[in-house]
Amino acid sequence: MTVGARVARTVTAFGILAGATVLLAPLVGSTSISLRRVFDFSIPFRDNADAQIFFVARLPRTLGGAWVGACLASAGVVFQGLLRNPLATPFTLGVSAGAALGAMLAITFDWSLTRFGIPAVPAAAFAGSLVAVAIVYALAQARHRGLSTSVLLLAGVTLNAFLSALILFVQYFADFADTYRTLRWLMGDLDVSSYQPLLAALPLGVIAFAAFAWLARPLNLLSLGPDSAESRGLNVAFAQRAAFFSASLATGAAVSVGGPIGFVGIVIPHLVRLLVGPDHRLVLPASALFGAAFLVGCDLLARTLLAPVELPVGIITALIGGPFFLWLLIKKR
Amino acid sequence: MAAYKKTLITPALVALALCGAAAHSPRPQAGTSPHRIISVIPAATEILFALGAGPQVIAVGSFDTFPPEVNKLPKVGALLDPDVERILSLRPDLVVVYATQAELKQQLQRAGIAIYDYKHAGLADVTSTIRALGDATGHAARATELAGSIERDLEGIRARVTGRPAPRTLLVFGHERGALRGIYASGGVGFLDDMLAIAGGANVFADVKQQAVQASTEQIIARKPDVILEIRAASGASAADQQAEARVWNGLGSLPAVRTHRVMSLIDDRLVIPGPRVAEGTRLIAQALHPDAFK
Numbered sequence: 070m071t072v073g074a075r076v077a078r079t080v081t082a083f084g085i086l087a088g089a090t091v092l093l094a095p096l097v098g099s100t101s102i103s104l105r106r107v108f109d110f111s112i113p114f115r116d117n118a119d120a121q122i123f124f125v126a127r128l129p130r131t132l133g134g135a136w137v138g139a140c141l142a143s144a145g146v147v148f149q150g151l152l153r154n155p156l157a158t159p160f161t162l163g164v165s166a167g168a169a170l171g172a173m174l175a176i177t178f179d180w181s182l183t184r185f186g187i188p189a190v191p192a193a194a195f196a197g198s199l200v201a202v203a204i205v206y207a208l209a210q211a212r213h214r215g216l217s218t219s220v221l222l223l224a225g226v227t228l229n230a231f232l233s234a235l236i237l238f239v240q241y242f243a244d245f246a247d248t249y250r251t252l253r254w255l256m257g258d259l260d261v262s263s264y265q266p267l268l269a270a271l272p273l274g275v276i277a278f279a280a281f282a283w284l285a286r287p288l289n290l291l292s293l294g295p296d297s298a299e300s301r302g303l304n305v306a307f308a309q310r311a312a313f314f315s316a317s318l319a320t321g322a323a324v325s326v327g328g329p330i331g332f333v334g335i336v337i338p339h340l341v342r343l344l345v346g347p348d349h350r351l352v353l354p355a356s357a358l359f360g361a362a363f364l365v366g367c368d369l370l371a372r373t374l375l376a377p378v379e380l381p382v383g384i385i386t387a388l389i390g391g392p393f394f395l396w397l398l399i400k401k402r
Numbered sequence: 403m404a405a406y407k408k409t410l411i412t413p414a415l416v417a418l419a420l421c422g423a424a425a426h427s428p429r430p431q432a433g434t435s436p437h438r439i440i441s442v443i444p445a446a447t448e449i450l451f452a453l454g455a456g457p458q459v460i461a462v463g464s465f466d467t468f469p470p471e472v473n474k475l476p477k478v479g480a481l482l483d484p485d486v487e488r489i490l491s492l493r494p495d496l497v498v499v500y501a502t503q504a505e506l507k508q509q510l511q512r513a514g515i516a517i518y519d520y521k522h523a524g525l526a527d528v529t530s531t532i533r534a535l536g537d538a539t540g541h542a543a544r545a546t547e548l549a550g551s552i553e554r555d556l557e558g559i560r561a562r563v564t565g566r567p568a569p570r571t572l573l574v575f576g577h578e579r580g581a582l583r584g585i586y587a588s589g590g591v592g593f594l595d596d597m598l599a600i601a602g603g604a605n606v607f608a609d610v611k612q613q614a615v616q617a618s619t620e621q622i623i624a625r626k627p628d629v630i631l632e633i634r635a636a637s638g639a640s641a642a643d644q645q646a647e648a649r650v651w652n653g654l655g656s657l658p659a660v661r662t663h664r665v666m667s668l669i670d671d672r673l674v675i676p677g678p679r680v681a682e683g684t685r686l687i688a689q690a691l692h693p694d695a696f697k
Contacts, residue, residue, distance in 0.1 A: 098620050099618065099620055099621060099624075100620060100621070100624040114656065115655070115656040115661070116656075118623060118624060118626065118656075121623045121654075121656050122620050122623050122624060125619060125623065125654065125656075126618065126619040126620035126623055127620060130619070175579070176578075176579075179579065180579065181579050181580060181643050181646070181647075182579075182580060187580060188578060188579065188580035188581035188583070189578075189579045189580055190578050190579065190580075190581070190583075191581075241483075244465065245481065245482070246575075246576065250576070250578075250584060253584060253616070254584070258583065258584065260583060260618050260619055260620075261583065262581070262582040262583060262619040262653060262654070263582070263653050266581075372618060372620070377607075377609075377610060377615075377618075377621050378610060378612070378615060378616070379616050379618050
């Protein structure tokens with residue numbers, strides 16, 4: 070079978086999974102609604118609570134979950150390929166810690182951009198992720214002509230620790246209500262309650278996914294090592310930069326929408342590799358689709374398990390993802 | 403990290419109010435009244451001053467701001483970060499602590515210092531705490547008087563709104579700035595739920611037996627509140643900011659409360675501190691819900 074046919078078959082299979090999840094998830098929730106009423110357009114929308122629940126609460130939330138899941142899972146694949154380290158996650162290089170610090174500051178100091186029509190927390194989170202990316206990039210660039218992946222990794226891990234300390238520092242001086250809110254933010258939340266955050270993040274996602282589509286072959290070559298990749302005609306420095314920036318962009322955008330939801334970015338890529346093998350032309354699209362389905366599924370549990378109370382989605386992904394990842398680790402040995 | 407875990411299990415409301423009511427076993431022995439009292443909980447500090455025990459108070463918590471006299475007293479930390487050394491060095495003879503401050507309690511007990519164990523609960527506990535603190539500090543008569551007047555005030559408010567239809571109310575203590583995300587609302591227990599009931603409102607989350615509920619968009623739409631009441635501790639936010647914040651609810655334009663323009667915000671410490679001013683706080687809620695009853 071040619072690569073094209075395998076890609077088509079993989080994308081179809083995972084696409085059906087993701088599509089089915091996204092279609093079915095809005096049908097279930099913490100309240101019971103009648104589908105007939107949802108699509109009964111003879112009732113004015115403002116009087117149709119079922120339609121409001123479907124279109125205002127569940128649909129944006131499901132789409133948000135799918136989008137964040139796809140971003141985190143594919144960013145995970147790209148970071149693992151770029152760093153040639155199976156333990157890399159979208160959060161390894163400090164992008165999420167930067168976002169978290171931004172969100173913490175916005176919450177603690179009660180920043181308001183409401184008059185400009187922008188919610189402050191996601192804006193600050195995204196800005197924080199950009200700052201973290203810039204710092205890590207500058208460090209990894211400083212003493213090398215290309216991008217040193219080992220410096221990248223060390224700088225990222227150190228920046229992560231440093232930013233986490235700053236987060237604790239800010240939190241220590243916050244009052245309790247704010248501390249609770251920031252902690253809650255760290256557990257992830259996909260209840261976006263409108264399409265606005267998704268539309269705002271969409272252009273970033275389009276850029277990132279366009280880069281991912283191009284990156285599949287370069288990542289395959291990079292897995293052989295930078296020297297072999299170079300000898301096969303790949304502009305290694307360019308590919309590494311493209312991988313670093315696109316994956317960081319996707320991560321920053323995803324985290325600013327849903328918070329730093331863990332485990333999606335590490336479990337999904339590994340699971341997908343088990344299913345389709347290591348070829349990034351298959352792994353990347355399959356991870357994006359599977360990540361979308363996984364996060365939508367986890368969020369479905371988060372909003373229904375203890376209904377009417379919500380569980381933070383990050384707890385579900387970690388509860389499912391953690392044990393699963395350990396099992397994978399043992400099985401692979 | 404211990405502080406974190408504590409916050410995690412502490413409901414957001416406790417976090418918001420940093421305070422408590424519900425009396426538990428006053429420890430000080432009868433006979434001598436304590437004259438070096440430390441309270442690290444805003445509600446308890448307010449009670450002590452209202453009882454006339456103010457002159458006996460030698461230090462307060464870092465979040466205590468009322469009555470204004472407390473600003474002259476040394477601050478010795480709060481719920482998560484009590485400054486134990488400082489507290490011990492002030493040689494108190496009674497320390498009012500929150501029930502979850504296990505470490506502080508142990509240290510005080512080891513030092514032989516009497517403690518008053520405080521826990522945040524319902525509205526009825528405010529008056530029982532006032533009485534218990536009155537007994538513990540030698541102001542029993544004043545405590546009976548104060549508790550009685552709070553109870554009478556509450557009854558008066560209840561009487562005014564009785565017979566009026568109770569609007570279905572979403573009592574919000576906070577959401578993310580500029581977005582309808584991270585919305586926390588009062589569940590069906592706790593002093594705020596009690597205050598709402600006396601003020602003639604029907605809590606839309608009455609069935610959720612928690613003090614704080616993270617209210618999802620879906621639940622808010624499904625519960626169709628007639629009134630959305632955002633309450634907040636006094637802050638420096640500008641009027642323009644407040645108005646802009648109230649507008650975020652337009653994102654759920656089909657809610658009865660939004661359609662009838664009954665999204666209100668009340669910014670007042672009396673709403674978040676279950677101390678001697680709870681009746682005043684309750685009146686604020688009642689006036690917002692039933693303006694006609696207070697004309």
